[in-house]
Every structure is written in C-alpha cells, then in structure tokens.
Amino acid sequence: MSENLITPENLVYQKTEAMTDRILHYCPGCGHGTAHRILAEVIEEMGIQEQTIGVAPVGCSVLAYYYFNVDMQEAAHGRAPAVATGIKRVFPDKYVFTYQGDGDLAAIGTAETIHAINRGENILIVFINNGIYGMTGGQMAPTTLQGMKSSTSPFGRDTKTMGSPLKITELIAQLPGAYFVTRQAVHKPANVRKAKKAIKKAMEYQKLNKGTCFVEIVSNCPSNWKMTPVQSNKWMEENMFPFYPLGDIKVPEDK
Amino acid sequence: MAKRGDVVIDIEKCKGCEVCVSACPQEVLALAPEVNKKGYHYAVKVNSDCTGCTNCAIVCPDAVITVYREK
Numbered sequence: 001m002s003e004n005l006i007t008p009e010n011l012v013y014q015k016t017e018a019m020t021d022r023i024l025h026y027c028p029g030c031g032h033g034t035a036h037r038i039l040a041e042v043i044e045e046m047g048i049q050e051q052t053i054g055v056a057p058v059g060c061s062v063l064a065y066y067y068f069n070v071d072m073q074e075a076a077h078g079r080a081p082a083v084a085t086g087i088k089r090v091f092p093d094k095y096v097f098t099y100q101g102d103g104d105l106a107a108i109g110t111a112e113t114i115h116a117i118n119r120g121e122n123i124l125i126v127f128i129n130n131g132i133y134g135m136t137g138g139q140m141a142p143t144t145l146q147g148m149k150s151s152t153s154p155f156g157r158d159t160k161t162m163g164s165p166l167k168i169t170e171l172i173a174q175l176p177g178a179y180f181v182t183r184q185a186v187h188k189p190a191n192v193r194k195a196k197k198a199i200k201k202a203m204e205y206q207k208l209n210k211g212t213c214f215v216e217i218v219s220n221c222p223s224n225w226k227m228t229p230v231q232s233n234k235w236m237e238e239n240m241f242p243f244y245p246l247g248d249i250k251v252p253e254d255k
Numbered sequence: 256m257a258k259r260g261d262v263v264i265d266i267e268k269c270k271g272c273e274v275c276v277s278a279c280p281q282e283v284l285a286l287a288p289e290v291n292k293k294g295y296h297y298a299v300k301v302n303s304d305c306t307g308c309t310n311c312a313i314v315c316p317d318a319v320i321t322v323y324r325e326k
C-alpha cells in the first residue's frame with residue numbers, strides 16, 4: 001500500500017468535539033471511556049452541545065465534567081437525578097442527563113433514582129453497571145453477582161446474608177414515569193453501535209416530555225475484577241450478561 | 256473488493272488495553288514490544304490490510320484511533 005490514504009477527504013472516524021482533549025483518568029480498557037464517547041458523539045450528531053447539561057456522579061466517573069465538552073454539574077453521591085430534576089425544571093428546553101455508576105445509582109442514590117423516575121422527570125439517566133464500587137477499591141455493590149468476589153465479599157457474595165443482586169433497571173421500568181428503558185454494553189463494535197443508537201433515541205425522546213429515559217450499560221472494571229481488560233470483557237459476557245440480559249426492557253407504547 | 260483504509264494511533268494516549276486488537280477483523284493491530292512515555296505497550300499496525308471499518312476506533316475507551324477509508 002504505497003498510496004497515502006490519510007487525507008481529510010478519507011477521514012471516516014475521529015474523536016468527537018463534544019469531548020475535551022483531556023486524557024481520561026480511567027484504567028486501561030475501562031468501559032467508562034467508551035460510554036462517555038458514544039454519549040458525546042450523540043450530542044455532537046444532534047447538534048445540541050450548547051443545549052446539553054450533564055450531571056456527574058461520585059464514583060470513578062466523578063471527573064466526567066472534565067471530559068464532556070458541555071455544561072456539567074457535580075452532584076453529591078447518588079443525588080444526580082435530584083440535581084438533574086432541578087436543572088430540567090429551571091431549563092425545560094435543555095437536554096439534561098445524569099451519568100452514574102451502580103454504587104451511586106443503586107445503593108446510596110436509590111431513593112433519588114426511584115423518585116425522579118416515578119415523577120417521570122424528562123431526563124436521561126445513563127447507568128454504568130460494573131457490579132462493584134470501582135473508585136473506592138472494589139467493594140460489593142447492590143449489583144454484585146451471586147458468588148462474585150469483591151473486597152467486602154472475599155469469599156463471594158452469599159445471597160443468604162447479603163441479599164440478591166439488585167436488578168434496579170427492571171425495577172424502575174415498572175414505574176409509570178419511565179418512558180424508555182434499555183440495557184446495553186460497549187465492549188464490542190456491534191454493542192457500541194447499538195448502545196449509541198439507544199442513547200440517541202433516549203436523547204431524542206427527551207424532546208417529547210414523556211418521562212425518564214434510562215440506558216443501562218453493563219460494563220467492566222478490570223482493575224477491581226483483577227483481570228486484563230480483554231479477560232474482563234469475556235468474563236462480563238459469560239457472567240454479567242446471563243443475569244443482566246441486554247436489550248430493551250420498556251419501549252414507548254405510543255411509538 | 257473491500258475498500259482500503261488506514262488508521263492513525265495516538266500512541267502517547269494509548270493505554271495498551273488491547274481491546275482494539277481483537278475488534279479488528281483484518282488482524283491489523285497488535286501491541287508494540289516498546290512502551291510509550293507512560294509505560295504502556297501501545298497499539299501498532301502490523302499489516303496493511305485495513306479496510307477502514309472503524310471497529311477498532313469505536314471500541315477504544317480512550318478514543319485514540321482515527322480512521323481513514325478511500326472514497
């Protein structure tokens with residue numbers, strides 16, 4: 001191949017301008033980066049960079065405000081849906097999203113999650129489920145699988161004493177305020193494309209003012225699962241997906 | 256015949272996670288034996304079979320791959 005293909009006319013993919021140029025602090029191979037990127041790509045493609053306001057959580061993605069090239073607000077741990085509620089009510093024409101881990105959304109923030117969705121707040125909630133508290137050193141999360149080892153369940157989660165993994169996504173899908181609920185992944189090209197389509201749909205639905213859109217992304221935590229990124233993605237397919245099956249959970253009835 | 260493509264990898268931002276390597280249907284990518292300034296074995300091209308499909312770039316968590324495809 002002698003001919004140079006690297007010309008502006010041939011460009012088919014480059015990092016979106018809806019992300020800043022900061023180097024992500026995430027561990028190698030962590031799905032957080034890919035999840036950020038597809039959300040940012042949707043924002044760029046919809047041309048809504050100036051009209052979007054994001055709310056960052058506490059967790060590994062606490063610094064998400066450094067990476068999204070849109071207006072961002074940090075929330076206290078688990079409170080992103082409450083903060084997003086306030087933002088959306090003051091600015092009903094803006095596109096408002098939260099980005100939250102499973103510890104943030106399904107443990108300390110359970111009340112905010114459920115009540116914001118029950119009120120049908122017109123926001124997008126992006127939920128990164130890696131079955132663990134990544135940031136703080138791999139403690140058990142509500143979403144940790146049965147038998148899964150974590151720093152606070154070193155012999156594996158025993159459901160007799162620790163409860164069963166919480167399918168918060170199926171739970172919130174029951175609420176009348178939930179308009180569109182889906183579960184996706186971002187570890188393989190086909191999954192990335194599907195997850196991005198789901199996020200785009202969810203953002204577009206926000207214009208309809210019909211309720212909360214909720215996109216779960218089942219993701220990895222190679223560092224705390226103590227695997228290489230490639231191993232962690234395989235482990236996720238074999239262990240997380242059977243319990244957290246991918247696909248739409250609630251689709252709008254009027255669509 | 257598939258179109259020809261090419262990728263440019265920002266090796267200093269690559270974290271050597273290897274996720275792109277298995278995502279490439281043409282087996283274009285591998286990790287270099289050398290490391291970048293941060294100490295990561297970075298992704299490199301090992302053949303010229305790239306079709307510009309973008310698979311590697313869309314799975315890269317650090318968005319370090321730019322893709323070109325002939326028109």
Ligand SMILES: Cc1ncc(C[n+]2csc(CCOP(=O)(O)OP(=O)(O)O)c2C)c(N)n1
Nearest residue numbers: 058059060077101102103104132133134135
């Ligand atoms: C009020 C409060 N309680 C506890 C913590 C400690 N803490 C920080 S992040 C975190 C859990 C994060 O887990 P998750 O939301 O799953 O995010 P991940 O890091 O896995 O992406 C906890 C318990 C805190 N920062 N603030």
Ligand code: SF4
Nearest residue numbers: 026027030060134221
């Ligand atoms: S600790 Fe886990 S979730 Fe956090 S950045 Fe590292 S791999 Fe990702």
Ligand code: SF4
Nearest residue numbers: 279305306308309311
């Ligand atoms: S663009 Fe496609 S063919 Fe080219 S290196 Fe990336 S994955 Fe391989």
Ligand code: SF4
Nearest residue numbers: 269270272273275315
């Ligand atoms: S996916 Fe990205 S960060 Fe990971 S090895 Fe490939 S180019 Fe480097």
Ligand SMILES: [Mg+2]
Nearest residue numbers: 101102132134
């Ligand atoms: Mg987590």
